[in-house]
Amino acid sequence: MTLELKKLADYKDIMERCIRCSMCKWIPQVQIKSWKYAQVCPSIDEYNFHAYSGGGRMIIALSLLTERIGYSEELLNIVYRCTACGACAVSCKYLNDLEPLEVIEALRKKIVEDGEGPLPAHKKYMKLTEEVHNPYGEEPSKRLDWLPSDIKVSKNSKLAYFVGCTTSYRRKEIAIATARIFNKAGVEFQLLGEDEFCCGSPILRAGGEAQVLDLIKRNIKAFKERGIETIVTSCAGCYSTLKADYPRYVKHDFKILHTSELLEQLLKEGKLKLKKEVPLTVTYHDPCHLGRCSEPYKEWHGEIMEPIPLVRFPVPPLPLRQGTYGCYYPPRNVLKAIPGLKLVEMERIKEYAYCCGAGGGVKAAFPDFALKTAGRRLEEAIDTGADTLVSCCPFCATNLQDAIKANNAPIKFYDLTELVLKAMED
Amino acid sequence: MLDDNIYEAFEQIVGPENISQAPAIIDTYAFQWAAEVLNVLDGKPPARYYIRPAAVILPGSVEEVQGVVKVCNRYKISFKAFSTGLGPWNCVSSTNTVQIDLRRMNKIIKIDAKNMFAVIEPYVSGAQLQSETMKFGLNCGMPGAGPQVSPLASATSMCGMGFTSASTGFAGRSVLGVEWVLPSGELLHVGSIGITNDPDWFSGDGPGPSLRGIMRGFVGAKSGMGIFTKVAVKLYPFPCKPEWKVTGESPNYEFEIPNYLKLYVINYKNWDELANALRRFEEEEIGFMCYHLSASATLAGFAKTREELVTQLASHGRLKRPLTVMIGAQTEREFEYKKQVVEALIQETGGKDYTKKLKIRSISYAEGLRCMYGFHGFLITGAFQSTHGCMDNIDNSVHMAQLNAPLKKKFIKKGVIIDDQGDGLWLASFERGHMAHCEMPTMYNVNITESVEGFVEYANACDEMDLEEHLGLPFFILGDKKHEWAGPHCMNYHIWLRKIKESFDPQNIADPGFYISSKKES
Numbered sequence: 001m002t003l004e005l006k007k008l009a010d011y012k013d014i015m016e017r018c019i020r021c022s023m024c025k026w027i028p029q030v031q032i033k034s035w036k037y038a039q040v041c042p043s044i045d046e047y048n049f050h051a052y053s054g055g056g057r058m059i060i061a062l063s064l065l066t067e068r069i070g071y072s073e074e075l076l077n078i079v080y081r082c083t084a085c086g087a088c089a090v091s092c093k094y095l096n097d098l099e100p101l102e103v104i105e106a107l108r109k110k111i112v113e114d115g116e117g118p119l120p121a122h123k124k125y126m127k128l129t130e131e132v133h134n135p136y137g138e139e140p141s142k143r144l145d146w147l148p149s150d151i152k153v154s155k156n157s158k159l160a161y162f163v164g165c166t167t168s169y170r171r172k173e174i175a176i177a178t179a180r181i182f183n184k185a186g187v188e189f190q191l192l193g194e195d196e197f198c199c200g201s202p203i204l205r206a207g208g209e210a211q212v213l214d215l216i217k218r219n220i221k222a223f224k225e226r227g228i229e230t231i232v233t234s235c236a237g238c239y240s241t242l243k244a245d246y247p248r249y250v251k252h253d254f255k256i257l258h259t260s261e262l263l264e265q266l267l268k269e270g271k272l273k274l275k276k277e278v279p280l281t282v283t284y285h286d287p288c289h290l291g292r293c294s295e296p297y298k299e300w301h302g303e304i305m306e307p308i309p310l311v312r313f314p315v316p317p318l319p320l321r322q323g324t325y326g327c328y329y330p331p332r333n334v335l336k337a338i339p340g341l342k343l344v345e346m347e348r349i350k351e352y353a354y355c356c357g358a359g360g361g362v363k364a365a366f367p368d369f370a371l372k373t374a375g376r377r378l379e380e381a382i383d384t385g386a387d388t389l390v391s392c393c394p395f396c397a398t399n400l401q402d403a404i405k406a407n408n409a410p411i412k413f414y415d416l417t418e419l420v421l422k423a424m425e426d
Numbered sequence: 427m428l429d430d431n432i433y434e435a436f437e438q439i440v441g442p443e444n445i446s447q448a449p450a451i452i453d454t455y456a457f458q459w460a461a462e463v464l465n466v467l468d469g470k471p472p473a474r475y476y477i478r479p480a481a482v483i484l485p486g487s488v489e490e491v492q493g494v495v496k497v498c499n500r501y502k503i504s505f506k507a508f509s510t511g512l513g514p515w516n517c518v519s520s521t522n523t524v525q526i527d528l529r530r531m532n533k534i535i536k537i538d539a540k541n542m543f544a545v546i547e548p549y550v551s552g553a554q555l556q557s558e559t560m561k562f563g564l565n566c567g568m569p570g571a572g573p574q575v576s577p578l579a580s581a582t583s584m585c586g587m588g589f590t591s592a593s594t595g596f597a598g599r600s601v602l603g604v605e606w607v608l609p610s611g612e613l614l615h616v617g618s619i620g621i622t623n624d625p626d627w628f629s630g631d632g633p634g635p636s637l638r639g640i641m642r643g644f645v646g647a648k649s650g651m652g653i654f655t656k657v658a659v660k661l662y663p664f665p666c667k668p669e670w671k672v673t674g675e676s677p678n679y680e681f682e683i684p685n686y687l688k689l690y691v692i693n694y695k696n697w698d699e700l701a702n703a704l705r706r707f708e709e710e711e712i713g714f715m716c717y718h719l720s721a722s723a724t725l726a727g728f729a730k731t732r733e734e735l736v737t738q739l740a741s742h743g744r745l746k747r748p749l750t751v752m753i754g755a756q757t758e759r760e761f762e763y764k765k766q767v768v769e770a771l772i773q774e775t776g777g778k779d780y781t782k783k784l785k786i787r788s789i790s791y792a793e794g795l796r797c798m799y800g801f802h803g804f805l806i807t808g809a810f811q812s813t814h815g816c817m818d819n820i821d822n823s824v825h826m827a828q829l830n831a832p833l834k835k836k837f838i839k840k841g842v843i844i845d846d847q848g849d850g851l852w853l854a855s856f857e858r859g860h861m862a863h864c865e866m867p868t869m870y871n872v873n874i875t876e877s878v879e880g881f882v883e884y885a886n887a888c889d890e891m892d893l894e895e896h897l898g899l900p901f902f903i904l905g906d907k908k909h910e911w912a913g914p915h916c917m918n919y920h921i922w923l924r925k926i927k928e929s930f931d932p933q934n935i936a937d938p939g940f941y942i943s944s945k946k947e948s
């Protein structure tokens with residue numbers, strides 16, 4: 001909730017106050033519109049034991065902290081079969097002020113600090129990131145392999161396009177579309193190329209705090225050396241990491257934008273013209289890290305007061321991250337500006353959107369679980385009657401497309417930038 | 427830990443992924459709302475964990491439930507089932523007990539709109555059911571615990587009152603046909619689903635066997651009489667246009683209040699006025715919702731944060747004995763009529779319409795329709811429990827509140843429970859007329875040992891008062907010790923309760939911890 005980095009023990013009071021009410025298993029109660037799409041936690045949807053919910057993980061964390069339980073394979077599986085999507089925290093904080101997601105993150109950090117984790121799949125990508133600066137183990141020199149020769153890249157623009165590892169190596173179409181849009185709209189941008197290191201998101205989500213600090217320092221130094229003031233990224237994971245997590249470790253004053261925000265701005269300024277019809281019925285999937293998890297942490301200076309005997313609370317109130325100010329409207333506004341395109345909404349959207357299933361190190365360690373979750377999301381997308389699913393994150397894109405293939409699902413997938421490019425083409 | 431052969435027997439029924447005895451899993455089932463109260467009652471420190479089950483099992487069908495119960499019988503292991511699992515009465519009472527979490531049984535089997543009932547499995551939540559019945563212009567009852575819990579659990583195994591009981595009755599009255607796995611593992615169908623020719627779920631009492639009283643009694647057997655796997659619950663007309671549109675982002679939601687719905691908070695000066703008003707409002711059958719909560723709790727029901735509540739408490743000292751009424755209508759004409767009746771009743775009963783002073787948010791209307799006000803009870807400290815508890819007439823409830831105030835003030839003065847001026851009372855009408863459910867919520871601080879211990883001492887004193895003052899049996903009288911203490915004062919009901927348990931479950935296979943055991947009276 002606050003900028004201050006906390007240890008698991010700092011959350012003891014919060015963990016003890018869990019009501020076991022199970023609100024964290026559902027979307028906020030006032031948003032429930034059907035039996036089918038009422039639940040929000042991919043983890044408990046798959047594994048069913050209470051331990052697999054946000055509240056359940058808070059209990060586990062308390063049990064571990066108070067030495068009621070010790071480390072075991074089962075414990076590690078429970079802790080890491082969670083996409084760190086933060087939906088539990090939004091639902092809990094609709095009427096409460098507990099922090100299941102922060103506890104999960106603090107628990108993972110403790111596991112790593114204690115040398116008990118993370119899981120082998122995470123250790124593997126952490127090691128690769130250390131060696132070649134990306135979790136895929138790809139050559140740093142190939143980071144710009146996606147870049148078509150006709151794209152104009154500036155050497156001294158104050159704006160950098162932070163492509164991110166997944167887009168650079170796995171979802172090149174997003175990078176290409178983004179760069180082409182920028183060129184057409186006259187947005188000058190730098191690319192860091194080999195100097196772009198992983199933002200640290202996958203490492204941070206697995207609990208690798210010490211390693212991530214090096215990456216953060218390294219990336220911030222690179223931005224500064226190049227005179228960068230604004231960083232635009234087309235990856236939700238990079239976006240929330242740069243915007244929400246970096247300042248907890250190293251204060252910075254770079255402006256962090258997601259491509260959807262920049263595109264919305266360009267539309268408003270008339271610099272981006274979408275003229276070509278794109279006759280699709282699309283539904284939009286909110287990536288967790290562009291939405292609810294992108295809210296910055298805030299400074300808090302205050303104390304715990306007891307204005308009524310036994311009623312203790314922080315004064316001023318602690319700033320809560322409740323998913324209120326995630327990036328929800330820019331992608332939708334851009335979609336709505338595309339001629340001929342019809343946007344239909346799923347039931348679970350914005351701060352209570354259902355996760356695609358890939359995040360939190362799940363895609364690496366539990367690919368089947370990731371695929372099943374994406375399958376659930378696809379079903380919801382198909383139920384809207386849309387022929388196309390759109391999102392704004394290369395990681396969501398990968399997992400959702402894997403699920404489309406695995407299920408032979410009657411829906412296409414595009415990144416937002418791809419559709420914008422279609423609407424721009426003459 | 428279960429012996430390997432027993433574990434394997436369970437595993438064969440539900441599959442390896444649906445059973446666990448890993449410490450990390452079972453410890454999460456020992457942690458419960460108000461488990462600290464159970465520990466203090468047992469003479470232990472107020473830990474947030476009660477007893478760990480031997481294993482947790484997740485059956486996916488009635489056949490699997492039967493299979494699990496039969497294995498329990500074979501190896502003399504107790505079972506404790508729950509649906510959504512909120513509350514200390516979900517804890518196992520001995521380590522030789524497996525917890526049966528019914529989460530995988532989550533289907534709405536059918537909604538019979540014409541005959542106004544729905545058949546549901548245990549893990550269907552109130553909000554899920556309501557969102558589907560609304561599509562037919564119908565509504566369901568939900569307990570005060572909120573829309574995230576199981577209407578099946580309330581109907582079969584809990585007290586089951588709710589904020590909308592004025593129009594949806596209490597859950598025990600909503601039960602129609604029931605599918606029941608007895609403590610032996612046999613299957614019993616109760617009510618019209620139990621007849622041979624053309625069984626259906628429309629009635630709980632006949633044609634077909636009527637065992638509603640034995641099945642749930644006053645406050646439910648808390649899994650002490652077996653496991654309910656399907657239940658038909660009554661549905662009621664949705665009070666207004668069944669439209670649901672919430673905009674904005676959490677927690678700043680706005681609700682497009684549907685036609686025709688209106689909320690009133692009416693202030694009365696004293697208990698007599700309040701009791702009379704509640705009776706009159708119910709006689710006129712005007713409210714979709716009609717309840718009294720103490721002034722502080724009424725404010726909590728509409729507050730979004732602790733800080734907001736504290737400010738509100740300071741500025742609404744004139745709110746004394748509020749009555750909250752929500753009316754709904756299908757047509758403009760009906761709405762106008764109801765509004766006029768409310769105005770006339772306010773005048774007649776000497777109340778003051780306090781609604782405008784409270785600046786109630788639109789989302790509070792949605793929370794009212796969805797039975798969410800009770801959950802705001804956690805706002806202030808994160809912990810509360812109720813004492814007393816009766817479903818008697820309005821006057822008895824008010825009498826109880828008046829008697830209780832000095833006792834509560836004594837404990838407030840000791841600094842162990844939160845100061846609500848001794849007032850805390852929830853009084854919700856049901857069945858139109860003079861009947862009301864009453865309980866007295868009390869907030870304590872779960873992080874402070876003296877507060878939890880002080881609350882338990884206060885709760886015990888409330889129980890004593892119920893008997894000494896002939897107020898009725900409190901509904902938190904659970905388990906042998908309490909029943910044997912209370913029974914002799916109440917026509918030895920406990921002997922009969924025990925006979926029921928003995929005839930269905932002589933070996934206590936269904937965990938008797940929050941019901942009564944079949945052992946002979948000690």
Ligand SMILES: Cc1cc2nc3c(=O)[nH]c(=O)nc-3n(C[C@H](O)[C@H](O)[C@H](O)COP(=O)(O)OP(=O)(O)OC[C@H]3O[C@@H](n4cnc5c(N)ncnc54)[C@H](O)[C@@H]3O)c2cc1C
Pocket residue numbers: 506507508509510511512513515516528548569570571572575576577578579580582583584585586587588589646647648649650652653654655800801802803940
């Ligand atoms: C804020 C708040 C307000 C509350 N207000 C009310 C109220 O107005 N009225 C009221 O009655 N209660 C009230 N309670 C208590 C509440 O009813 C229970 O905590 C809640 O309804 C039970 O939750 P559940 O539906 O998850 O049932 P569970 O917690 O799953 O079960 C409740 C009990 O029934 C047993 N049980 C559940 N399912 C089955 C089954 N299928 N077969 C056999 N046994 C079963 C369980 O063992 C347990 O003992 C309130 C609680 C809170 C927190």
Ligand code: SF4
Pocket residue numbers: 017018019020021022023024025054055056058091092096098100
């Ligand atoms: S984490 Fe929050 S929502 Fe989940 S059970 Fe605990 S209190 Fe309830």
Ligand code: SF4
Pocket residue numbers: 040041042043044052053054055057081082083084085086087088089100101104355
């Ligand atoms: S972060 Fe997401 S997957 Fe993990 S417990 Fe919370 S809701 Fe479930």
